[in-house]
Amino acid sequence: MSEANVTETAPPASRRDSLRTEEMLLNMGPQHPSTHGVLRLVVRTDGEMVRESWPQIGFLHRCFEKIAESLPYAQALPYADRMDYLGSVNNGLAFCLGVEKLGAIEVSERAAHLRVIAAELNRIASHLIAFGTYALDLGAFTPFIYGFREREMAVSILEKLSGGRLLYHYPRIGGVANDLTPEIASDIRAFLVQMRKVWPEYNALLSDNQIFVKRTANVGVVTREQAIAWGFTGPCLRASGVRFDLRKDQPYSLYERFAFDVPIGEGTKGTTGDCWDRYWVRMVEILESCRIVEQALDGIPEGPVLTKVPRVLKLPKGEVYVPCENPRGELGFYIVSDGDPKALRIKSRGPSFCNLSIVNEICRDVLLADVVAILGSIDIVLGEVDR
Amino acid sequence: MNPREIHTLLKERFGEAVRDWTEPEVGDSSLDLDSGSLHDVCVLLRDDSALRFDFLRLVSAVDRTDRIECVYHLWSYELAHSAALRVELDRSDPRVASLSDVWPTAEWHEREAYDMMGVVFENHPHLHRILLPEDWEGYPLRKDYVAPREYNGLTNE
Numbered sequence: 224m225s226e227a228n229v230t231e232t233a234p235p236a237s238r239r240d241s242l243r244t245e246e247m248l249l250n251m252g253p254q255h256p257s258t259h260g261v262l263r264l265v266v267r268t269d270g271e272m273v274r275e276s277w278p279q280i281g282f283l284h285r286c287f288e289k290i291a292e293s294l295p296y297a298q299a300l301p302y303a304d305r306m307d308y309l310g311s312v313n314n315g316l317a318f319c320l321g322v323e324k325l326g327a328i329e330v331s332e333r334a335a336h337l338r339v340i341a342a343e344l345n346r347i348a349s350h351l352i353a354f355g356t357y358a359l360d361l362g363a364f365t366p367f368i369y370g371f372r373e374r375e376m377a378v379s380i381l382e383k384l385s386g387g388r389l390l391y392h393y394p395r396i397g398g399v400a401n402d403l404t405p406e407i408a409s410d411i412r413a414f415l416v417q418m419r420k421v422w423p424e425y426n427a428l429l430s431d432n433q434i435f436v437k438r439t440a441n442v443g444v445v446t447r448e449q450a451i452a453w454g455f456t457g458p459c460l461r462a463s464g465v466r467f468d469l470r471k472d473q474p475y476s477l478y479e480r481f482a483f484d485v486p487i488g489e490g491t492k493g494t495t496g497d498c499w500d501r502y503w504v505r506m507v508e509i510l511e512s513c514r515i516v517e518q519a520l521d522g523i524p525e526g527p528v529l530t531k532v533p534r535v536l537k538l539p540k541g542e543v544y545v546p547c548e549n550p551r552g553e554l555g556f557y558i559v560s561d562g563d564p565k566a567l568r569i570k571s572r573g574p575s576f577c578n579l580s581i582v583n584e585i586c587r588d589v590l591l592a593d594v595v596a597i598l599g600s601i602d603i604v605l606g607e608v609d610r
Numbered sequence: 611m612n613p614r615e616i617h618t619l620l621k622e623r624f625g626e627a628v629r630d631w632t633e634p635e636v637g638d639s640s641l642d643l644d645s646g647s648l649h650d651v652c653v654l655l656r657d658d659s660a661l662r663f664d665f666l667r668l669v670s671a672v673d674r675t676d677r678i679e680c681v682y683h684l685w686s687y688e689l690a691h692s693a694a695l696r697v698e699l700d701r702s703d704p705r706v707a708s709l710s711d712v713w714p715t716a717e718w719h720e721r722e723a724y725d726m727m728g729v730v731f732e733n734h735p736h737l738h739r740i741l742l743p744e745d746w747e748g749y750p751l752r753k754d755y756v757a758p759r760e761y762n763g764l765t766n767e
Contacts, residue, residue: 281741288726289750325637451664451687454715467687541637544683544694546667557670557681568751572668572683580718609741 246274251594253282259356259598260605264582266594273594276586278579283609291569296322296536299569301392303556306573307607308389309352310550312338312345312381314607315394317547320475321556322396325543326536333526334398335477339519340411341384341393342476343512347418348377349550350505350512353602357502358429360599361438366429373421376414383407396536398529411520415513422510430506439502440493443585443597450496453584454577457552458504459601462488463496469548481518483511498600505602535564544572551575551602571610575603611660611691613639619660624651638694640681645697649707655684655693656712662688666709669719671727673753678704680729699729708734726751 252263261282267275287306291299303318304311316338323330330338355370378388384407385391385400393400429435445455450463460467468485470478486507488500538560546555552574559568578601586594611619620628620641627647633639643651655663667683682695697706708731709716720731721740728749731737739746745762748755759765 281743284741286750292751327636452714454666454713465687472690539636541634542640542681543637544667553667555667555683557668557683559672567674568670568672570668570670570672576718576722577715580715584714 245269251276253279259603260608262598262603262605262608264594264598266586266591268591271590271592273586273589273591276583276594278582280576280579280605280608283605285610287571287610288569292566295564296538296566297396297532299566300396301390303571304390304392305606306571306610307549307551307554307575307604309349309604310345310554311387311389311391312341312393313547313549314554315392316342316476317545317549317554318556319394319396320547321543321545321558322536322538324545325541325558325560326396326532326538328397328532329530330398330476331526331528331530332477332524333402334528334530336519336523337384337399337403337528338394338476339478339481340403340516340523341381341391341399343516343519344377344381344411344414345391346550347509347512348374348381350509351377353505353550354425354429354502357599357602358435360595361435363429363432363435366425369421369425369428373414373418376410376417380407380410380414383410395529397532398527400529402528403523408520411516415517418509418513422506425506430503436492436499438592438596439498439600441497442493442593443498443589443600444494445496445581445585447496449581449584453581455552455581456574456577457549458508459501459552459578461486462500462504464488469546469553473546475545475547478515480522481515483514486511498596501600501602537562537564538566546572549574551604551607552578554607573607573610575605575608576610579603579608611689613641613693616661616691616693617641619658620651620654623654627651640694640696642696642698645680645699645706648695648697649709649712651695652682652709652712655695660689662686663693664688664713666713666715666719667692669709669716669723671704671723671729671751673701673727673751675701675753677701678727678729680704680706680723682709704729705732706730707732708737710734725749728752 247268249266253261263279265277266273304315351370351374355367358366382388385393445463447464450460466487486504488495492499540562542559544557546553555572557570561567617631627644629642655661663684663686665685670681672679678699680697684693723729725739
């Protein structure tokens with residue numbers, strides 16, 4: 224976009240001080256390494272201080288909603304997988320749950336357990352990337368390598384389960400694609416042992432690191448009221464002190480059977496709802512996900528993994544919205560059907576999109592370096608912001 | 611409260627502006643409203659002590675070819691209940707009040723509905739396209755939308 228366009232989209236600067244240095248309009252992105260994808264942030268700076276920051280999105284827009292209207296449900300599913308490419312299983316699961324609810328399609332218990340196992344492994348893998356890239360944003364390279372070491376194990380397991388390493392297309396309408404084998408089960412157990420063993424190392428490396436704490440504690444504080452009003456969900460919402468997790472509060476896919484805690488931000492290193500809290504909630508969730516995977520693996524019953532679904536699946540006339548807890552927050556598909564094999568409308572509510580909308584609210588009158596810390600702590604995936 | 615009880619409560623307050631209840635055969639129910647009353651209803655939904663809808667989950671615009679519908683999914687963290695509101699808009703000039711002063715999260719959702727479906731949200735602080743470039747023509751999620759062959763000298767042929 225041209226310079227003229229920038230001034231047109233960004234409202235006039237707030238002029239709070241009388242002693243101002245020269246204001247500058249800066250573009251962070253669209254290729255800035257700390258933007259986790261193709262995000263452009265227009266920031267109005269006054270020296271080192273950022274007065275306003277306007278996210279400009281859409282660079283990764285792939286018309287998911289339009290494509291989903293033109294394909295049968297089963298064929299739209301892989302596109303849903305590709306929205307948030309770090310939480311692929313969770314995305315596919317949310318889409319399947321929506322279709323299954325409207326179509327009253329039963330899923331076997333074994334399939335539901337496998338979905339939980341895959342979804343939680345994917346959540347751990349996603350949080351490990353969040354851990355690694357957040358440190359990278361703030362100038363620490365080593366934790367990234369640590370995070371990717373364990374993530375590799377989780378990804379290999381998902382590869383054995385589904386055949387893919389990043390985009391799994393594992394949950395299918397009516398169940399899951401493949402069954403668990405004893406070999407995969409023992410891989411998962413080995414992974415859980417390893418993950419729990421190295422988790423304290425992560426904390427020694429980063430969570431309690433003085434420099435890291437100074438960069439994140441008391442930075443980018445989002446109050447409980449702000450978090451709710453701006454539609455924060457997932458770890459970001461919980462970091463602001465709201466104990467809400469769809470897996471607990473609106474359980475789906477048998478989550479009500481598993482014992483796990485929902486961590487919230489408590490201002491341990493600074494203020495509740497700061498960047499460190501958002502980071503920490505994800506770290507604790509890794510352990511909670513390990514607990515869930517373990518229970519699901521212990522309790523998995525025998526049975527089929529895929530219910531037979533008609534080749535041409537026609538959903539009855541009606542509509543449904545099913546929310547699901549993705550690694551980044553509430554992901555839901557609002558599906559409107561008029562009885563055709565294709566949906567009349569599929570609207571996706573993505574957590575990254577909504578979590579990002581708060582940026583201008585909290586990136587006001589902060590240091591330029593803190594903008595990077597704040598953006599990283601929200602943990603967005605631009606593929607799902609733009610869809 | 612279940613959606614039926616919320617409907618009864620709203621009907622008492624707003625009378626004719628709230629359409630009669632229809633029980634869906636499958637899937638979710640919704641509260642159908644006159645588009646003019648949407649803003650007032652939402653302020654009540656947010657502030658009333660028995661309702662306390664503090665979270666707007668999403669705003670979806672649906673093209674039904676003869677009309678455009680806007681659907682709002684709400685959730686209350688305090689009371690753990692949900693509701694969906696629906697307004698029907700004139701397809702040739704879809705206009706409805708913006709809810710961004712009730713729930714700030716509506717700001718981006720409404721920009722997306724404007725961008726993709728051409729719904730104009732009145733009193734929105736910053737109603738611009740969000741995913742598409744500002745000079746894009748047409749509203750891609752409308753059923754009669756024809757994708758352009760060319761954009762600023764770039765062709766897809």
